[in-house]
Ligand code: NAD
């Protein structure tokens with residue numbers, strides 16, 4: 347049987363890299379996206395890398411009627427659900443948009459899947475569900491909380507998925523808690539293309555390196571970390587993409603659901619990330635220090651043990667690879683797609 351995988355948010359940053367992995371592994375893939383934060387040009391780049399066309403439809407996951415039409419037409423056996431909004435700051439100023447897009451969008455998708463007998467789902471969660479972690483490395487059984495509306499959407503969806511599993515054991519759900527995705531496809535054809543000023547560290551540094559921004563502002567140098575700057579777990583987007591492949595394979599082979607961290611287990615400070623990027627682009631990144639960003643934690647990195655045990659997966663790429671690939675993408679596409 348040819349198994350089709352429906353990928354929502356397929357033209358986005360993580361979705362596009364995962365589509366490449368799926369196509370290269372021989373899966374039949376159908377992508378959907380409403381293009382609110384991505385470009386359809388991604389599709390020709392995916393085709394160039396994989397030598398295969400990605401069947402694609404512009405579709406909003408809140409559009410129940412057209413989702414059902416698609417599910418009636420195509421033999422979908424599992425879904426990887428990336429579609430959603432992800433800017434923490436905007437979620438604070440526009441919580442209703444976040445509740446509608448992320449929570450209502452996921453519920454509409456789940457209802458359509460339920461109606462059409464699709465019972466396998468991989469969901470994009472985030473390390474944000476750990477709130478302010480008490481201990482690092484963070485294991486999956488750490489306490490969960492939300493510190494902003496974006497985080498609340500991920501937490502609520504996780505809880506809805508747990509209820510759904512409880513109600514119907516036919517559901518097999520992989521909940522993947524990503525740490526800090528970074529890097530790009532090694533060809534330099536796919537990468538992260540933020541529409542507005544980047545919120546996240548790596549795309550910001552890359553835009554400084556390419557001359558689009560003057561200087562990186564480092565939020566805080568008085569954290570209780572070795573050099574005083576915030577420590578995070580940066581993970582190469584292709585390692586993350588492979589994590590989705592491994593999760594999908596497990597859903598098809600084992601009749602259970604699981605929740606895992608996808609991170610490297612390595613903490614990297616802002617100053618270490620800047621130094622690694624400087625080495626990759628062979629340029630000095632101008633920095634200035636400001637106060638802490640509200641809501642930031644000192645240190646956040648994963649215990650990747652569960653992913654290793656359950657999926658046989660571990661991150662393989664290093665910080666230097668993430669910076670080299672991110673820089674290749676940014677240099678080739680100084681203004682994005
Ligand atoms: P992205 O914005 O690049 O991709 C998300 C895609 O979803 C975009 O192409 C957007 O156009 C699409 N989309 C948004 N709302 C939609 C809707 N209602 N219907 C259809 N398409 C819609 O983001 P990303 O970095 O690729 O993130 C993918 C997922 O991973 C998101 O759910 C995000 O919350 C989660 N996540 C991302 C990070 C990160 O740092 N990038 C970290 C943890 C979790």
Ligand code: UD1
Nearest residue numbers: 434472474545546547550563564565576577578616641642
């Ligand atoms: C952010 C989000 C989090 C989300 C995660 C991955 C916030 C408050 N949190 O977290 O919900 O799950 O991204 O998408 O936005 N930094 C700078 N200067 C910058 C940008 C960042 O110094 O211009 C620092 C931050 O203070 C932090 C580190 O770099 O110490 C990483 O920041 P970022 O990439 O935004 O990721 P998170 O803080 O982990």
